[in-house]
Amino acid sequence: MSTIVFLHAHPDDEASGSGATMRLAADAGHRVVCVFATNGDHGSVPADLAEGETVVGRRRREAEASAQVLGIARVAWLGYADSGMHGWEQNAHDTSFHGADTEEAAARLAAVLDEEGAAVVVGYDWHGGYGHPDHVKVHHVVHRAAALAGARPRVLEGTMNRDALRRQFVAAREAGMAPEDSDWDPDLPADDGNPLGTPEAELHWHVDGRPVLGAKRAALACHASQEDVGWMLQLPEEQFASVFGDEWFSEPGRAAGITEGLPFD
Numbered sequence: 001m002s003t004i005v006f007l008h009a010h011p012d013d014e015a016s017g018s019g020a021t022m023r024l025a026a027d028a029g030h031r032v033v034c035v036f037a038t039n040g041d042h043g044s045v046p047a048d049l050a051e052g053e054t055v056v057g058r059r060r061r062e063a064e065a066s067a068q069v070l071g072i073a074r075v076a077w078l079g080y081a082d083s084g085m086h087g088w089e090q091n092a093h094d095t096s097f098h099g100a101d102t103e104e105a106a107a108r109l110a111a112v113l114d115e116e117g118a119a120v121v122v123g124y125d126w127h128g129g130y131g132h133p134d135h136v137k138v139h140h141v142v143h144r145a146a147a148l149a150g151a152r153p154r155v156l157e158g159t160m161n162r163d164a165l166r167r168q169f170v171a172a173r174e175a176g177m178a179p180e181d182s183d184w185d186p187d188l189p190a191d192d193g194n195p196l197g198t199p200e201a202e203l204h205w206h207v208d209g210r211p212v213l214g215a216k217r218a219a220l221a222c223h224a225s226q227e228d229v230g231w232m233l234q235l236p237e238e239q240f241a242s243v244f245g246d247e248w249f250s251e252p253g254r255a256a257g258i259t260e261g262l263p264f265d
Contacts (some may be wrong), residue, residue, distance in 0.1 A: 002119035002264050003031040005153070007109060007142050009097070009124075009134035010040040010082060011063040012226055015219035018122065018158050019070055020209020021247050021262065023216065026071025030264055033074045033116055034067060035109060037097045037141070038134055042082040046225035058225050065222040069215055074116075078108045083133045098133035105137070106144035113149040120264055121146050125159040125250060131192025156205070156249045156263055160197030162186050168242055198250055205249040205263040213241055 004025055008014045014022065014034050026032045040059040049058065060077075067075050083098035097105070113121060123142030128135025139157065146155045165186040186196040209216060217240060223229045235243060249263055 001029045001031065003033065003116045004120045004122065004264055005033045005035060005109075005113055005116060005118040006122045007035045007037060007078075007138050007145075009037050009128075009132065009138050010043065011036055011059040012040070012043075012066070012220070012223035012229055013135075014063070014070070014072075015066050015216060015223060016229075016232065016244065018247055019066075019216035019219045020212050020245070021207045021249075022070045022072060023212040023219075024207065024209070024262055025264055026073075027212070028262060028265065031074075031116070032070070032072050033076065033112065033118070034063075034070075034072045035076045035078060035112055036063060037078045037105070037138055038080045038082040039077065040082050044225060044227040055225075059223075062223045062225060066219040069219040069222060076112050078105060080105070083137075096133075097137050100137070102137075102140050102144055105141045106148055109141055109145035110148035113145060113151070113153060117151055118149070118153045119151070120156060121149075121153045122156045122158055122249070125157045125198050127190075127192055127194045129158075129160055130190040130196055131194060136192070154251065156251050157198075158247070158249055159203070160186075161200050161203060161206075161246070161248045162195060162197040163200040164246065164248075165196060172242075198248070200258070201256065202250055203248050203258050204251045204254045204256075206258050206260050207247040207249070207262060208245065208260070209247055210241055210245045213245055216244060 022032050039056045041056050080097035080100055081095040083096040121142055123138045124135050126139055146153050190196050220229050
């Protein structure tokens with residue numbers, strides 16, 4: 001059995017992005033570690049925030065609860081502030097992850113990799129899936145940390161399957177579940193000017209998360225303070241499975257072709 005370390009940008013990214021893979025890996029006997037780059041302090045401020053309670057405190061507790069659901073053995077924090085969306089003034093703040101020295105951030109992650117003897121480290125694709133500054137930074141930090149770590153773990157990049165997104169949208173429109181005149185298109189520029197995700201031809205691993213989709217949904221529910229999680233949880237089961245049932249990864253240096261199943265077995 002292996003130790004797999006996931007670096008996620010913000011609390012709740014672990015649930016929406018790789019929750020099924022984490023749960024399946026834990027169920028298979030692997031040790032799963034989740035490291036958060038930021039404390040998520042620019043997330044939604046919950047209406048029920050108690051006196052003296054902070055957004056950071058709430059989101060840390062939510063992350064720990066999600067970890068219990070997903071079978072995560074350890075949660076760690078790199079200690080950076082949320083950088084906000086592309087173009088926000090927070091991008092340039094002194095403590096933001098986006099503005100952090102890559103070498104320093106990578107050294108923090110490499111310390112966790114060495115402590116854990118990690119065989120695999122998982123980050124995001126080269127543009128963070130959709131251009132969020134913190135997600136882009138995760139990509140660079142993971143690759144540098146893997147090079148710094150003593151065991152030189154394999155690197156996987158979590159991403160979205162751009163071709164699958166396109167097929168899903170066409171199917172939804174044909175089924176009357178999306179407006180005929182919608183101009184949504186995964187090939188159009190996202191926040192950073194790049195299309196969403198990664199073309200299918202560049203992907204290497206597909207994880208069918210439907211056997212543990214209940215756990216993924218429950219993990220998301222742990223992050224109820226966040227508005228974007230609200231719309232995810234409002235999706236009917238069939239739609240939720242369509243949107244969140246598949247998780248995709250690329251592996252730099254691996255031969256072309258998609259393999260079905262966990263990339264750790």
